[in-house]
Amino acid sequence: MQDQLNAILAKAAAELPAVRARPEFEAAKARYVGPNGEFTSLMKQMGAVPKEQRPVVGRLVNEAKSRLQEHLDAALARIADAELAAQLGPVVDPTLPSPDAGPGTRHPLTLVREEMCRILRKAGFTVADGPEVESEYYCFDALNTPADHPARDEKDTFYFPAGARFGNVAKKTAGERYLLRTHTSSVQIRTMLKGAPPIRIVSPGRVYRRDTSDATHSANFHQLECLCVDRNVTVRDLKALLDYIFASLLGKDTKTRFRPHYFGYTEPSFEVDLAASHLPKVNKPWIEIGGCGMVDPAVFEAVGYDPDVWSGYAFGMGLERLAMLLYGIDDIRYFYQNDVRFLRQFA
């Protein structure tokens, strides 16, 4: 018996390591421990073993069985490993570049706009939007711009022919012309007409001037304006907002100053200068950055707010100009060419 067991084990030890595939393994396994396997048939002979020898023989058989199982397990593990290895290609060279394009980038004007909106949102402003095609009323009349004001000149503002129709841009009166808004202040008017004070909005958007395109001028460009309407809003509040905006954007050592100026829709009106230590390509102490002022009572009257109850301020600036200052860009046309080498620099 022992000799027979040893012969089976020796055979298994010799044969099983050479088994490479799962079907071959299953066949080999059947030859040993299948219903007609050699080991199985040997087991069947146990009945013929004399009773007194059975403990000894039984121990021999059990030992042999576990030895055989070890051979089988080892073979199976080898096969499973080989199967996994077969799923892999050759090892990678991790220094090769990824062939996929990317990453994507946000446009610098978007970055600057979103940063300004983020700063203003912290101060309780929400972002408003309005049409770029406007009527004379919303762009000029409601903003206290007299009918003969030079800004309304066909030389400076783009108009549409009298018969042009814009289905979803409402005019105030049938006779007025459509135009391309020259500032985002029209959004202030629409917001005030639609809602009720208190109001705090920031309106970034595209505006149009009929002008020669060069390094600092563009037929369309982007503005960002803030409007605050509440009770007891003061010049000091306006200055506080400007100080807050530019300290947030450019650092706490940034200073702003107001210079008296004139705009039809604010009174008093100011131009805003800022002084920041670390702006690239800037070689003067104060840089003009925008205009602002206290909302003119005539504008409140145009939208039906009582100027004795409500006061407010407005601030506006050019986004291209801000981006040019922040990044040290010296030609506005870069923003509209979208050279990928330009776009990649800011994201």
Next chain:
Amino acid sequence: MKISLNWIRDYVQLTASVEEISRAITFLGFEVESVHTTGAPKLEHVVVGEILTRAKHPNADKLSVCTVDVGPAGGVKTIVCGAHNCDAGNRVFVALPGAVLPGDFRIKQSKIRGQASEGMMCSPDEIGLGGEHSGLLILANRPELGLPINTVLPPGDTVFDIEITPNRPDCQSHLGIARELAAWFRLPLAYPQEKFRGDVSGAPARTDLLAGVSVESPEDCPLYTAHVISGVKIGPSPAWLQDRLTAVGLRPINNVVDVGNYIMLETGQPLHAFDAKRLAGSRVVVRPAAEGEKITTLDGKERSLSAGMLVIADAAKPVVVAGIMGGVDSGVSADTTDLVLECAVFRRQSVRATSRRLGLASDSSYRYERGVDPHSALEAAWRAIDLILETAGGHVAGPVYRLGGDVPWQREIVVTHDFITDRLGFDIPAATMRAAFESLELTVTREEPTTHPARGPAWTVSVPSWRDDLDRPIDLVEEVLRLHGTEKIPPSLVLSPALVSDDDPVVLFNRRATDYLVGHDFHECVTYTLRSAKEVAAWSAVAAAHNVGLANPFVDDQSHLRPSLLGGLLESLRLNQSRGVVATRLCETGRVFIEENGHALECAAVAFVVAEPVGDRSWKPREGADFFTAKHHVKALARAAGVVLEEHGGASAQAGAGWQAGHCAAYGDIVRGWTAQAGLVNLALLKSLGIEGRVYAGCFAMLPEKLPAAAGARRFAEFSLFPAALRDLALVVDENVPAGDARARLFEVARAAAGDTFAVERVEVFDVYHGAGLPAGKKSLAFGLSFRSASRTLTDDEVNAAFQQAQDEIVRATGWQIRK
């Protein structure tokens, strides 16, 4: 406007430095565009000297050692000099020890390379005269030795170029700016005193020179005055007058014309002088021009006038385009002896309209367009008469004409200390406010306590005629703040009670769309809104884009509003390709203008292009984009707008001229709120644009008013935890049957077959087969169906029964075959 500091000093004794004055102008509200200093600055210890000898410096090749005679007081000095022209005999300016030259350059006794030097001989640059620094300033007229520089050179001047805001026509003059500076520095202002004040009784009336003046358009000419001056002698102006005009950029012409310009620059009131003998009929008529009337203006051009343009005419013809420019025929010339001096006020709008239509502007029209004070006009005329008599002789003769100007000026504003403080948000003492008013000649005619004793006074402020811009209490707030100084607004914190409100839906959509595309490796672009008519045609659904064309385009290729963002993106793609820059994925969000049913609709939009990486080789090429890439992104972008792309029916294969037919799809309808396209850009269009390789693109546009506000309430939907039963089915259909239609029909019959018992969860195409084994003109679409119950595991029998019923029904209803 150019303002001369010397001139200003005629009216206000400014002692502040140029820097302080420049700052004052700035904070009074006028931008200083440039400051230009002419002539010599005031310098001490700089005198005329003569070089006696010149010798080479023993220790330096390029230096000379000179002896210089600086006059009896100074004697002879030894001076080391580096200039090439320090030759003996030259007279030059010598800066002696103690002199401080511009740039804080202090002259001392010194040793230069071991040689003592007792001063410095000066180049023009070193004494503030500008110019190049290439040698000494040689005084060719050989002034006396020892004379101080400021007695030799003409006095200097500083000219400020100032931008005057349109609300301040009164500051288009030296007097106006002087008034502002006097207020700022709290100095008295001395107005010029007229000698002639309208009295012509001393001379006989010369009706032969001026027989009559009539104003036929009093609306456009609210004031017209005319004075006769006879016996003048035309000649050059005196030097002081020429210097003044030259300093501010005007060319002196002759004494009478120069006086007119001088008074305009002094007072802001334009004037015009006629040669009285050249006025036909000795008459002046202010009237509208007749259509086609001609006048040759002083610039030498003949101009054809239109009806309604205001002119000054004589009995025969127009002689001046009113307020803008005179004609050559009636102007003052060398042999003029008698003048008619016009001093008038014309309506701003009238001057502006005529100036624009003729394309003719002047210093005069510039001032009339901004507004001239009719109540100061006569003083300006008197002042001009004084200067004409002084520089050209002659005397004033009657009659004096003064037509219009009858409405006296009176304006008062009542404002309280409280009102101003409330608007400012910080306190300025009442006395300071009142002083600010008074310094601007805003006379406080009454000061009364207000009802509340703790509060400040109420003032009644009388506004002078030249300050037509001040009309309301708020206007006075600005005056107080200007003179207080806007730099002194105290700092504060932003106080901001929270409001219930959110960003505009368009803003939210743009942000989501950009986030998506940038997250998928796109470069966000910004392109121009105004495009060429040709480009608009490629991307418009309707042929005639008549609503989106501008009435007054600035350049031809920017004449129309964009109907799509793709034109701009393709242009950017082309630019990158032409520069050899690999750009494969570009996107943009922005407004587009879509024509529909005879009107244009302004829409919020997003678009992208995916191009082949032309010129970029890769060690491991990736599979390129195709139609379904574009569709995938468009679907995601529509979702960012709350729209399910194919919810209400499928796509139309016709997307417009910009697209390649058969390789594109259009979705939605802008009339119902949104529209989208996806696919391959027309290959011929790409070729004509010069773009290499195929470009897949997609765009989505939506009416802003249809965009959803914030994300809105989402609600959880229960799903089944029991296993699904899966069945596959292949249908043989005509080639032209869209897979989407077949799927929809199959879904419908399967749902009917399942009834209320269980759900048909999914029906999806998993294979499309053409070719062998199928009849010609047919294709096979293989679908996987998934059935599931919410409450139990389905049995094979019930699923098989429903599946069979669905197969029978689809064959019966459509005539399609089941592929076994």
